[in-house]
Amino acid sequence: MNRFPLAGKTAVVTGGAGGIGFAIASRFAHEGASVVLAGRTQSKLHAALSQLQEIKPWTPPQPQAHSTHCLDVRTPRGWASLVEAHKKIDILVNCAGETQHSLLLRLGEEEVDNLLASNLRSAILGCKTVGKQMTARHSGGSIINVSSLLAYRAAAGTAVYAAAKAGQLGLTTALSQEFARSSIRVNAIVPGYIETDMTQDLANKTDLMKRIPLGRFGKASEVADAAAFLAKNDYANNCILNLDGGLSAV
Numbered sequence: 001m002n003r004f005p006l007a008g009k010t011a012v013v014t015g016g017a018g019g020i021g022f023a024i025a026s027r028f029a030h031e032g033a034s035v036v037l038a039g040r041t042q043s044k045l046h047a048a049l050s051q052l053q054e055i056k057p058w059t060p061p062q063p064q065a066h067s068t069h070c071l072d073v074r075t076p077r078g079w080a081s082l083v084e085a086h087k088k089i090d091i092l093v094n095c096a097g098e099t100q101h102s103l104l105l106r107l108g109e110e111e112v113d114n115l116l117a118s119n120l121r122s123a124i125l126g127c128k129t130v131g132k133q134m135t136a137r138h139s140g141g142s143i144i145n146v147s148s149l150l151a152y153r154a155a156a157g158t159a160v161y162a163a164a165k166a167g168q169l170g171l172t173t174a175l176s177q178e179f180a181r182s183s184i185r186v187n188a189i190v191p192g193y194i195e196t197d198m199t200q201d202l203a204n205k206t207d208l209m210k211r212i213p214l215g216r217f218g219k220a221s222e223v224a225d226a227a228a229f230l231a232k233n234d235y236a237n238n239c240i241l242n243l244d245g246g247l248s249a250v
C-alpha cells in the first residue's frame, strides 16, 4: 500500500486556515502533498501553517513545502496572484465560503452579492483560473468544490447561500465534461451539518441533531476523508458525495 499517495502533488485549499478547509489540508499533508493554505486573513493563515508544519509522521518520498497565500477568492486579481505564485497546482479545493444569517427580505443587496461572490463566483473563478493552468501544463488535475446539503434541501433563511451552493453543483457537473479531455476531474462534496465555527452558534442545534439519523453533526475530519478519496480516485468525475449523517434521506 502506498502510504504517501499524494507525494509530489501541490494542493491549494481555499478557506484553509480553519474548519473543514484546514482538516482537508491536514489530511493532504499526511498523505504527502505540499499544501498551499489560501485565505483572506494573514494571521489565521500563519497560525494554521505552523500547525501544518508539525505534521511529519513519516518521511515522504518527495520533500513537502507547505505555504500560505493571502487572497480574496471573490476577485479575479486574487486568483491571478495565486497562479502566478504557484505554477504547479495539481489539486484545488474550493472550500472558502460564508453563511447566511437572515431571511431574504431582510438582506441588503450588498449582502446578497457577497453571498453569491464568496460561495459561487469564488468557485467559478477558481475553476477557471486554476483549470487554465492545469490545461496549459497538460498535467491533469483534481478540483473539489465544497457545496452544502442546503443546495437541494434548503430551509428558510438560507435562500441565497443555498442558491449559490446549488450553483456549485451545476458548475461541477458542467466542468466534469468540459475539463475531462484535459484529464482534470471535477467533483463536489455535499456536507450536512459539520462542527466548525460556521455552525457553532446555531440556535436550533439540539433540534437539528434530532433530525439527523446518526444523531450528531459531522466532524471536519470526516469531510477530509471524502476530499482525500476524491483527490486520489482517478475514476471519480462528477462524483457528488453527500456527507450528512443521513439527513438527506429524511
Ligand SMILES: NC(=O)c1ccc[n+]([C@@H]2O[C@H](COP(=O)([O-])OP(=O)(O)OC[C@H]3O[C@@H](n4cnc5c(N)ncnc54)[C@H](OP(=O)(O)O)[C@@H]3O)[C@@H](O)[C@H]2O)c1
Pocket (backbone or CB within 6 Å): 014, 015, 016, 017, 018, 019, 020, 021, 038, 039, 040, 041, 044, 071, 072, 073, 074, 094, 095, 096, 097, 098, 099, 118, 146, 147, 148, 149, 190, 191, 192, 193, 194, 195, 196, 197, 198, 199
Ligand atoms: N460547517 C458546516 O456545517 C458546513 C456545511 C455545509 C457546507 N459547508 C461549507 O464548507 C466550507 C467550509 O466551511 P467551514 O464550516 O469550515 O467554515 P469556516 O470555519 O467559517 O471557514 C470558512 C473559511 O472561508 C474563508 N473565507 C470566507 N470568505 C473568503 C474570501 N472572500 N476569501 C478568502 N477566504 C474566505 C474564511 O476566512 P476567514 O476566517 O479569514 O474569514 C474561513 O477560513 C464553506 O464553503 C461552507 O459553506 C460547511
